[in-house]
Structures are given as structure tokens and as C-alpha cells.
Amino acid sequence: KDALDVAMKWQVQVELQPLRFFDRQVLPHLVWVMRRLAQFVGADPRDIALVTNASTGTNTVIKSQKFQSGDVIYCLSVTYGAVKKLLSHVRDLTGVTIQEEVVNFPLEGPEQIVSLVRDTLRPGTRLAVFDHIPSNTPFITPLKELIDICHDRGVPVLVDGAHALGALPINLRLLNPDYYVTNAHKWFCCPKGVALLYVRRDLQGAIRPLVVSHGHGAGFNAEFAFPGMKDYSSFLSLHTVLDFWLCVGPDRMRTYMHDLVLQAAGLLLQKWHTRLLAPVDMFGSMALVQLPSDFHGGAGVTYDLAEKIQNQLYHRFNIEVPLKAVQGELYARISAHIYNEPADYETLGDAILQLKSEL
Numbered sequence: 001k002d003a004l005d006v007a008m009k010w011q012v013q014v015e016l017q018p019l020r021f022f023d024r025q026v027l028p029h030l031v032w033v034m035r036r037l038a039q040f041v042g043a044d045p046r047d048i049a050l051v052t053n054a055s056t057g058t059n060t061v062i063k064s065q066k067f068q069s070g071d072v073i074y075c076l077s078v079t080y081g082a083v084k085k086l087l088s089h090v091r092d093l094t095g096v097t098i099q100e101e102v103v104n105f106p107l108e109g110p111e112q113i114v115s116l117v118r119d120t121l122r123p124g125t126r127l128a129v130f131d132h133i134p135s136n137t138p139f140i141t142p143l144k145e146l147i148d149i150c151h152d153r154g155v156p157v158l159v160d161g162a163h164a165l166g167a168l169p170i171n172l173r174l175l176n177p178d179y180y181v182t183n184a185h186k187w188f189c190c191p192k193g194v195a196l197l198y199v200r201r202d203l204q205g206a207i208r209p210l211v212v213s214h215g216h217g218a219g220f221n222a223e224f225a226f227p228g229m230k231d232y233s234s235f236l237s238l239h240t241v242l243d244f245w246l247c248v249g250p251d252r253m254r255t256y257m258h259d260l261v262l263q264a265a266g267l268l269l270q271k272w273h274t275r276l277l278a279p280v281d282m283f284g285s286m287a288l289v290q291l292p293s294d295f296h297g298g299a300g301v302t303y304d305l306a307e308k309i310q311n312q313l314y315h316r317f318n319i320e321v322p323l324k325a326v327q328g329e330l331y332a333r334i335s336a337h338i339y340n341e342p343a344d345y346e347t348l349g350d351a352i353l354q355l356k357s358e359l
Contacts, residue, residue: 010233042171049224054162057181057197069095071126078134107278110142123153132161138286139278167285191234257285261336264345271349291330317351
């Protein structure tokens with residue numbers, strides 16, 4: 001709420017003195033907030049830019065590549081749907097080949113992902129795209145190992161970390177990706193429309209923002225700072241969000257979220273007598289818990305069935321929880337933040353049992 005209040009105050013201030021804001025104030029404020037955010041994610045501020053969302057970041061990186069027919073883009077089956085559509089779009093325009101390798105569930109452990117990439121990634125691949133935490137199957141990807149495999153084979157890496165900031169500690173110097181994007185308006189709790197784009201220093205000359213404006217030719221940071229007239233209030237509210245995280249303590253917050261999601265998963269497993277999509281230590285602030293098989297009776301599980309049950313949970317029990325159809329099984333994607341408590345998951349567990357009893 002404090003961050004929303006700050007954002008709205010900025011909106012009012014801008015309207016009172018728009019010329020003063022855009023000519024004199026916005027740049028130093030952006031520089032300061034980017035320095036603070038860069039420190040939080042273990043990066044040099046010269047290597048990051050603020051964009052409106054992770055999709056903008058991934059589009060920026062991928063559309064800046066000079067792909068040619070025959071080039072290969074490597075990804076996994078758990079890649080976010082919007083990114084898959086972007087890759088399909090690029091394939092239609094350029095003739096690239098999309099090499100999508102299937103991740104089989106339930107996962108046995110991180111080594112399963114590492115072995116899959118080690119066995120299937122070919123030298124000469126033009127770009128590899130990985131999710132730090134896949135949205136539909138929210139296990140924590142063994143990212144450092146995957147990046148090292150790619151770099152050993154001369155393959156640059158784009159990481160979609162949309163769900164990572166706030167949910168996981170991020171140290172971009174340690175991870176050493178070529179490109180990394182993450183949202184600040186998900187687990188980090190910033191007002192909507194704030195994301196971070198990281199580009200390795202030696203690659204910045206080839207990356208262009210989707211909108212070319214007055215910053216063109218003035219360097220990486222400048223090119224992204226001024227994409228034309230826009231509302232900067234969410235960007236500037238990052239100060240308040242960072243203050244909150246540093247005041248409460250990032251480790252303390254992440255520990256609470258992780259411990260609660262493990263407690264919630266255990267509670268649901270006990271109620272439903274099912275399993276997790278992956279070993280419990282591969283989850284952070286989200287987990288995927290299998291629903292009782294009674295809901296599909298051995299028949300093929302579809303998106304439509306997941307959506308039907310999800311809508312019943314909302315309309316009858318006032319519960320919003322994503323249900324996922326993954327390789328013939330139904331799962332609930334549970335999340336935990338500092339405002340959640342165990343009773344929330346008791347309610348979900350009992351609601352599913354109620355629906356099961358009515359089948």
C-alpha cells in the first residue's frame with residue numbers, strides 16, 4: 001500500500017509540473033533507483049534497464065538478435081507460453097528452428113534437468129532460453145549448471161526470471177547469464193508495470209529497445225530510459241518497495257514464504273493422499289500439488305477440466321488458485337507470501353475434498 005501511495009503521489013506531482021519532472025527530475029531519480037535495484041540483484045547498474053514487464057524484456061532481447069534460417073533456438077517444454085509464442089513468431093519471420101526438449105514429470109531431482117540439457121544441447125545453437133521458475137510447473141531450475149553447460153558450448157543464454165525477484169536470492173554476477181529478465185510486480189510487490197532487464201556488457205551494443213527514441217545512440221541505459229512519454233510512477237515507487245524489503249529482511253521474508261509453502265504442501269498431501277510435481281527442495285514460494293485422481297477418473301486431463309474446477313473453487317468457495325493440467329494429471333499451484341497463513345491452505349484442502357465428495 002505504501003508503494004501504491006508513493007506512485008500516486010508521483011502521478012500528481014508530474015501533472016502539477018510536467019516540464020520540471022521530465023526535464024530535471026526523472027533522470028536522477030531513475031539513476032538512483034536503478035543503482036539500488038542493481039545492488040539488490042548483484043549487478044552493475046550499467047548493465048540493467050527498467051522495462052514494463054518480463055515480456056517486454058524477452059521481446060527486446062529476442063527481436064534484437066540477427067537470426068537467420070537454420071539457426072537453432074533451444075528451450076524446454078516448461079518455457080512460458082507467451083515466450084513460446086514469441087519464438088514461434090520469430091520462426092515464422094526468419095526460418096529458425098525451435099528445439100524444444102520435453103521435461104518429464106514428476107521430477108526426480110535437479111540432475112534430471114541438468115542431464116537433459118547436457119545430452120541435447122548442441123554446440124552452435126544460436127540461443128538457449130530457460131525459465132528460472134517455470135510459471136506452470138514452479139520448480140527452481142538449476143540455472144547455474146545450465147548456464148555453465150551452455151557457455152562451455154559457446155551458446156548464449158536468456159533467462160526468463162519473471163517469478164524470481166523476491167522469491168529467490170538473485171546474484172547476477174554469480175549466475176553470469178547473457179540476458180536476464182525479472183518482474184518487480186510479482187513476488188517483489190511493486191506496483192504493476194516494473195521489470196528489470198539485464199544485458200551483459202559486451203552484448204549491449206546489439207540490444208535495442210522496442211521503441212527507439214531520444215536516447216538512441218547515447219548508450220544502453222539512456223536508450224531504455226526514455227521510450228517516449230510514459231508514466232514513471234511505478235518505477236519510482238521501487239524506492240519504497242526496496243526500503244520495505246531491506247527493513248524486514250530479504251532472507252527473513254523468503255524463509256517465511258518457503259517454510260509456509262512446504263507446510264502447506266504437506267498439509268494438502270495429507271488431506272488428498274497425492275504427490276508433488278517435484279522433490280520438495282526444488283520449490284521456493286510456489287509448489288504444485290497433485291489433485292485426487294477422482295476428478296478425472298483415469299481419463300485424459302485437459303485444460304478445460306482444470307479451468308472448470310478452478311472456476312468452481314472461485315464461485316463456490318471464493319478461492320483463487322491456478323489449477324494445471326500437466327502430462328495427464330491435475331495439480332494445484334499453491335503460493336505463499338508473508339500475508340498468507342496455514343489456514344488459507346486448510347480452506348483449499350477442504351474445498352477440494354468437498355468437490356470430490358460430490359462427484
